[in-house]
Amino acid sequence: MTAVQKVAIAGAGISGLAAAIRLAKAGVRVDVFESKPELSALGSGITLQGNALRVFDALGVWDEVRSAGYPFEGLNLRAPGPGAPIVAQLPDVKTGGPDYPAGMGMYRPDLARILLRAAESAGAVVHWGSEVTGVVTRDEDAVEVQVNGEPAGEFDLLIGADGLNSSVRGLIGIDTAPQPTGMGIWRxxxxxxxxxxxxxxxxxxxxxxxxxxxxxxxxxxxxLVEKAQDRFGVDDEDAVRIMLEESLAYQGPWESIRRDLADGAHVNYTWFTQHLVDAPWNRGRAVIIGDAAHSCPPTIAQGAAQGLEDALVLTELLEERAVLDQRLWDDFHARRLPRAQAVVEASVQLGQWQIDGDREADAGGLIFGIAQKMAEPA
Structure with missing residues (x-):
């Protein structure tokens, strides 16, 4: 007997679909409300650390994810300038344990399709073009959800996994919001x-x-990670031009990248942000996870992993407990908040050292220390 029988999830991103898979497999009725009209086919790549891969295995999608991605070990550091020589080859900590590669790159839309297929196969129902616009707590045992301004029913739990600019976060009275870190990225x-x-x-x-x-x-x-600028009105042609110009100092494989850019490869631009919602992440029977609860620069590539761990820990507790009570919420926050906080603080610090030009900073030591923490299961 699970602690919940009927759950609404706002957002069909990585965290939301991960939660949907686990709950639907446990026999919970799951409705996923996604504001976008369909699964986006656009996107670039995503780097997944070993602890993210461990979650995929727990969800039963690891074989598919592994087949669609590119597993690798280690990290190369190259110098700018002629020949782009490799100046260091760094080992990675296997944060998922010995059964998984240290890391993996993947085309983000491929990952989204795998997770969506798994969620729907498990029995979750995904409603496209459906934004959660209202949250009303009628009593201690239920939450009423409004979608597109209309009642969508009562649920035992609402999970707000609706991303960086989460609607659910504001609807339940949490005013913490992402703040720019001073860096922007072309992809x-x-x-x-x-x-x-x-x-x-x-x-x-x-x-x-x-x-x-x-x-x-x-x-x-x-x-390319640059000083954050107002690039959001730049058209496709200028975006390619800027990325070409800013990459001219880098050789080696960048020669091939520039050829693809010149041939019309799609370019996108975003700012790095950081935020961390203090506990509790829930207000009654509504809770936020993933980017709705925390964000950070991808300087240690732990963003997706932390959102996946949020989903896994929450659904694990809901599956093994008989009631959704304060003890469950306390256990959830005890397992998730310190871990997410460590990642956010380290990621922001690494970026700030770059902005400050601090050549004495022990970036390697900080990265290794966080990796050691992530190697312990969430």
């Missing part, structure tokens, strides 16, 4: 040169960080 999905077998980063030159991560046998995503 593009491009072809993979055979020499790229793991993530590679270039520090120095005209931007804070240049890099790329393989996502498949023939694909990878490339990125």
């Amino acid at each position: 593009s999905f491009v072809s993979r040169p055979a020499e790229v077998e793991r993530s590679e980063l270039y520090y120095g030159g005209p931007v804070y960080i240049a890099g790329y991560t393989p996502t498949g046998e023939d694909t990878m995503y490339a990125f």
Whole structure:
């Protein structure tokens, strides 16, 4: 007997679908409300650390994810300038344990399709073009959800997994919001040169960080991290031009990336943000997880993993307990808040060291320390 029988989930992103899979498999009726009209086919790549892969295994989708992605071990650091020499080859901590690769790159829309298929196969119902617009707690045992301004029914629980600009977060009275960190990132999905077998980063030159991560046998995503600027009105042609110009200081595989950019590869731009909602993440029988509850720069590539862990821990507790009570919420926050806080603080610190140009900072030590923490199951 699970603690809930009927659950609404706002958001069909990684965290929301992960929660939907686990709950639906446990026999819970799950309705997922997604404001977008359909699953987006757009996107670049995503880097998944071992602790994220461990969650996929617990959800029963690891084989599919592994087949669609590009597993790798380690990280290369290259120098800008002629030849882009490799100056360091760093080992990765296997944060998922010995049964999983240290990391994996993947085309983000492929991951979304795998998770959606698994959720629907388990019995979850996904409602597209459906935004949660109201949350009303009638009593201690139920929450009424409004979608697109109309009643959608009463549920035992509402999970707000509706991303960075979460509607549910505001609807339940949490005013913490993402704040810019001072960095912006250009991303593009491009072809993979055979020499790229793991993530590679270039520090120095005209931007804070240049890099790329393989996502498949023939694909990878490339990125440039710059000082945050108002780039959001830039058209596709200018976006490509800017990424071409800012990458000229980087050679090696960047030569191939520039050819793809010149041939019309799609480019997108976002700002890095950071926020962490203090406990509790719930208000009665409504709770936020994933990017709704915390965000950070992808400087240690733990964002997706933390959202997946939120979903796994919450659904694990709901599945093993008979009632949804304060003890369950206390256990959830005790397992999730310190871990998410450590990731957010470390990720922001790494970015700030780049902004400050602090050459004495022990970035390697900080990254290794967080990786050691993540190697312990959530």
